[in-house]
Amino acid sequence: MPQILRTTLIQDEALAAGAFMQKDLPVNPLSIVLLTIKALNNTPANADHHVWAELLNHVPKVTVSYRGASVIAGRLKDLAMMYAQLAQWTPRQLQANDVDNDVRSITVPLLFGRRPYDHKQCFPATRRGDLVLRLDAAAALPAALDNFLIQAETIELLDAQPESFLKVTETQRTMQLGEQNEIALPLGNRLIALLLQAATFPTAASYNSSFGQIALELDNVEVGVSKANWETLAGELHRRMPGGWPLSFHTHKENVAAAYAQFAVTRAQSDDDPDAQAYALIDLDPLEDASYAINTANAADFNLIVNSDVADGAPSRVLIAEHVMIGAAAAPGA
Numbered sequence: 001m002p003q004i005l006r007t008t009l010i011q012d013e014a015l016a017a018g019a020f021m022q023k024d025l026p027v028n029p030l031s032i033v034l035l036t037i038k039a040l041n042n043t044p045a046n047a048d049h050h051v052w053a054e055l056l057n058h059v060p061k062v063t064v065s066y067r068g069a070s071v072i073a074g075r076l077k078d079l080a081m082m083y084a085q086l087a088q089w090t091p092r093q094l095q096a097n098d099v100d101n102d103v104r105s106i107t108v109p110l111l112f113g114r115r116p117y118d119h120k121q122c123f124p125a126t127r128r129g130d131l132v133l134r135l136d137a138a139a140a141l142p143a144a145l146d147n148f149l150i151q152a153e154t155i156e157l158l159d160a161q162p163e164s165f166l167k168v169t170e171t172q173r174t175m176q177l178g179e180q181n182e183i184a185l186p187l188g189n190r191l192i193a194l195l196l197q198a199a200t201f202p203t204a205a206s207y208n209s210s211f212g213q214i215a216l217e218l219d220n221v222e223v224g225v226s227k228a229n230w231e232t233l234a235g236e237l238h239r240r241m242p243g244g245w246p247l248s249f250h251t252h253k254e255n256v257a258a259a260y261a262q263f264a265v266t267r268a269q270s271d272d273d274p275d276a277q278a279y280a281l282i283d284l285d286p287l288e289d290a291s292y293a294i295n296t297a298n299a300a301d302f303n304l305i306v307n308s309d310v311a312d313g314a315p316s317r318v319l320i321a322e323h324v325m326i327g328a329a330a331a332p333g334a
Contacts, residue, residue: 002029002119002160010152012038015058015137021150025064025131029160031122033064033110033133035076036151041102042144052093053077053275054142055106061136064110071123071131072110074170074319080108081279082168082195082319085240087111104145112165114192114288114323119160124326167322172315173306175199175210181306183318190293192285194304195237195319199312201278202231210316211280212309216294218302224284224294233280240281290323 009023025033037055056077064072072079084090087109094105113121123131135150173183185191198210209230216225285293296302304318 002157004117005156005158006153008153010150012149012151015135015148015150017137017141018139020134020136022132022134024129025133026154026156027126027128028156028158029122029125029162030112030154031157032116032155034107034153035110036105036107038105038149038151039145040147041100042146043100052106054144055104056080057142058138058148059135060138063134066131070169072168074168076108078170078195078197078317078319079110079168082321083109083111085195085237085281086114086193086321087116089116090241114166119157120162121164121166122157122160122162123165124162163327164323164325167324169320171318171320174315175306175308175310175312177308177311179307181308183304183306185302185304185320186322187296187299187302189322189324190290190295192290192293192323193321194282196233196280197317198278199314199316200310203274203277208309210308210310210312211306213307215305217305218294218296218299220301225282230280233282236283237279237281293323
């Protein structure tokens, strides 16, 4: 039976604005990289102190590459949401307050299998220098935080003989109004999920979304999704996180219909988080065993078709989760 080996790859290394760091990952079969962002509150009473996205936006580009080819690629914020969907590993902040120079941190798992610690689904053994982690920092620090530090710990599964691994990569598209938005998806593996991050999403008094309605076409034939709406797909995302996204703003409003009274009953809580509201999920692996996954091994063309409610000025993002077979399991018909 494989054995777990947990080691520290990065110990509190500074990541300044506009900088990057690159590290060779371990050579044994790899299940998880636990990536932690640490920072200090920069100014007192700043409303952005508690915003989870302020921490994760400091790393707009995470790449794990094998001999130059991406195995994981995306914004840390998007990857946090994707792995929360795939494995129900939802990140939480160390603390969230408005005190200047108080500490905070958040940990995001980068997963190489649908189930963490699964010795049958992890990245196979490599040679030193073949598997590389790179973190790129944002060009400027957020106003609410400073003194960013990085930690990374790895979970290896010694002597594992994996049959497959999980690949998560990103593509972008600036949507045009209407149905003419065709986004090419990768070929060759099993597609298990798409995470949609919309430049425009329902908020305030508008239901408009960059991903108003979507469909999937494999070799020009609808497959998996014939027609789905943004609102339902966003609901699908939160269905996979019982209790909702744990980092959302949770506030209560004082009863404003009367003068302040001690112990007065307040209105129901408000859960408002624009960063979380921007996401929706296309779940193509509801049983979590790839039995419903869309196999693109013999396809010539695979596209996400988007009927957008708006003409955007900024790109929307799609994170693509693929189940990649290796070794004997990758033989035709497997």
